Amino acid sequence: MGNFKGHALPGSFFLITGLWWAGKFSLCYALRRSRSMGRLASKVVQRRVEVCEASVILAFSVIGMLAEQFVSDGPQLHLYDYAEHHWDRLMNWQHATMYLFFALAGAGSLAIHLTDAAPLALDRLLLGIAFSTEGFLFFYHLHGRAMLDVHVHQLLLYAIVGGAFTSVLEVFHRGNVVLELLRAALCVLQGSWFWQIGFVLYPPSGSAEWDLKDPNNMMFITMCYCWHLACALLIAGLVYSIMSWLVRSRIRKMPTMEMGLLKSREREQESEDEM
Amino acid sequence: MGNFKGHALPGSFFLITGLWWAGKFSLCYALRRSRSMGRLASKVVQRRVEVCEASVILAFSVIGMLAEQFVSDGPQLHLYDYAEHHWDRLMNWQHATMYLFFALAGAGSLAIHLTDAAPLALDRLLLGIAFSTEGFLFFYHLHGRAMLDVHVHQLLLYAIVGGAFTSVLEVFHRGNVVLELLRAALCVLQGSWFWQIGFVLYPPSGSAEWDLKDPNNMMFITMCYCWHLACALLIAGLVYSIMSWLVRSRIRKMPTMEMGLLKSREREQESEDEM
């Protein structure tokens, strides 16, 4: 879908996912550090949250696949045009393939958290594969376009590859909040950059067109990408601070006797972290 | 062997190997989790299985090397044609070299599991080197071919490099079921992609030839590769589910008293996994 909406839609999805991850992982970490809730209870809640997340990802991916197939100018499951001997609307098929891998990741995560039959780390691997495939298809997507068009999509690739790499690292370092926040920030970056691509390639009516061959535009866009990254990091930091503050303020309302215990526990936790 | 059979043969080998690995590692993991068998017994069995696997790999590699040398149009161990001053059938020699490294991996694994004299991790390293060499030779194999021909072999390279990388990672994370299943899936992918290459480059009589210079074909093939990956992941997942279910159903037939013990152990195991 080579238009503004076709970039705004995935952009919004990734933005929301990134924000959701930033919130979820910050909250988990804050709860783990304060140990204010019962361990068991929080584990049950955590599992339910994971199941919900996986269901939502699965649902949206399936909807996305169906949308790519059955929109008015979609291929409607026809892959090859036998009349004219060429492939039929490969773009839509490619996008559907990207959604397919996120659907796989969602389904896998659902199976893992519902049945206990598979190792937990598998959900991160499937997420990493979904990001990798997205990046892989984008990489072979760019042949023969204008310079700036290629460049903005290449920049997108960095965010995608970063997300894939972070997810795969989490297979070995699960629960490392630094990695989780980085993944959230990279997801926010991907989302906001999709929006930026939409504005650059399909400027809304009224604003000037971008000259797709001007090296100065390319230089500006590179810098602009860094600003997006800075904003994504700041947003993740902000969400983390709010979550920390919320958890801490809830603890403060508890009786003071418990407070002392919690404080000392907190200190232990810190020294563990430092080790 | 630049024909259909020359791609179908290694394709079948890798497909079978991938399925075998998916089954073996799933079963091992399921047994480890349920702890239903005596630990020692399962270790003896495991060793015997490893010895068998290594023998089979060694045998097939040696057969492959001999076949490449002594088929009707093979080099029959002649490397240099002194009469006409050029190298003699380098393709066959290259394929034989690929088999040589799998033979080395098989022989090494055999020595490791038979004699106890070498560190276990060595078998994964040798497997990683075998995959790397295969990829390395493929990489320098593609000079001066048609665009689509190069592209399908490049895609094959991703699966090979992924397999090599996963094997080397297992040197440091031995027994990580996520890595083992990933390796199995990548091996299945390699096998099925060999078949696909055969169908694309040497279409069976009756079907249309592929235009090797059409960019749309290239785009379709890239996407098709992703579908193969999705299938490989699904197959690995399916094999894993069947194995898990088999082990679980066998445990259910045991007396209920033992059941309780097993259940509690299982829970411990899970909490270990989550940590």
Place this chain on the structure above:
Amino acid sequence: MGNFKGHALPGSFFLITGLWWAGKFSLCYALRRSRSMGRLASKVVQRRVEVCEASVILAFSVIGMLAEQFVSDGPQLHLYDYAEHHWDRLMNWQHATMYLFFALAGAGSLAIHLTDAAPLALDRLLLGIAFSTEGFLFFYHLHGRAMLDVHVHQLLLYAIVGGAFTSVLEVFHRGNVVLELLRAALCVLQGSWFWQIGFVLYPPSGSAEWDLKDPNNMMFITMCYCWHLACALLIAGLVYSIMSWLVRSRIRKMPTMEMGLLKSREREQESEDEM
């Protein structure tokens, strides 16, 4: 700022930072090994040192950003020249963006060490991202320059990428003195190489101009870069030796009874290191 000063300034910053890091990490390691100071005291001191370092980095980065914007020929926060329809002084904006990420790293580190609310490893990640962004902008900075100009900046990239990679590795291996010294040495290398670039591209009046297209110059510069690396390693080694010697000589002045205890502890420490 494409002149001598524009390279000497960041060069000096990185040189000083590298030397400071070499000193700091050597001292920390020597103190940890000798365990002569109270553990708690040294932790409080360490935190204060980190806070000071972060403040200095933040201050200098903000000053750098303001300087890039408000120097006599700076953009003064104007990004787009609406009169002539082109971007306004993108170079200054790019440099300001580089400073921005170091400011972020400084601010993040300050927040982490002042408030205890965030995981410690985050400061290394932010530093790694700051180096990565610097390298990223440099990478897209070099389009259309003379061969030697591109080459000297590419060599700079190696030091920057090395620094970024080492910082990210420290997220997982915090307190590994080998990595910390390597980072310090790479930072010294970056600083001294900035000076070298200044001398090559803008030779001080009186000395001969460099022929930017001579392959021999390129070959010499590559070798010269290795000499800078050797010097940086030697400097880091020298600082380490001085710090070790200082800590040891202070311990020797203590009463002999304590000495014996320390010695035995030292030996334990060593055997731990060797394990």
Place this chain on the structure above:
Amino acid sequence: MGNFKGHALPGSFFLITGLWWAGKFSLCYALRRSRSMGRLASKVVQRRVEVCEASVILAFSVIGMLAEQFVSDGPQLHLYDYAEHHWDRLMNWQHATMYLFFALAGAGSLAIHLTDAAPLALDRLLLGIAFSTEGFLFFYHLHGRAMLDVHVHQLLLYAIVGGAFTSVLEVFHRGNVVLELLRAALCVLQGSWFWQIGFVLYPPSGSAEWDLKDPNNMMFITMCYCWHLACALLIAGLVYSIMSWLVRSRIRKMPTMEMGLLKSREREQESEDEM
């Protein structure tokens, strides 16, 4: 030194070093597994061996540097020819720079094992840096040569980069015998490949010249490189087997009572390895 001797000399050095490493690390591992010697004694011996190794590396590197400078057609420490305004014999200077980093690695290793003042892992880092610099200089060395000349040196790069990577990995996984044997094998490969390069580029009188532009030659050389790798792996395996057998046979000569103890310890060791 672009002649046969100039490749045979470093080739021999690397071959001997590789064989020495294969022997040393195999012996260490065999001794560690059998635990037949006193732990303390073996540690003292180990340190002496390391000091000797470092001294030899340092001595040979210094000799190499002096030789490159003061051979009959060497630069004799003149870097710039002021009369004719060009750099003086940069090749010799580059080779001397390569030796310099190995001298640094040797000196560093000497300091580490003599004084106990520095962390042990530093010797592997310095070795990794020495290999990296060698590869780095080779990489920028190849500009404007014949195709096959470039190709054989590129293949050499793989062995060098592999050695550098393995050394750096050992910073984090010290004492991992799989990595140590891999490093030894890659060093043997580098040595034998230097010899091969000598034979290809400067064939001894009597044998035919190689056509440096024939793609078939390139294909053969790529395959030949794999054979060198296979031989290097076999040699490392052979050395390992001999060392294991020697240690085992010495244990067998001990009284049977001790034997039983050793056997049981061995079994423990194995189960540790498997974990």
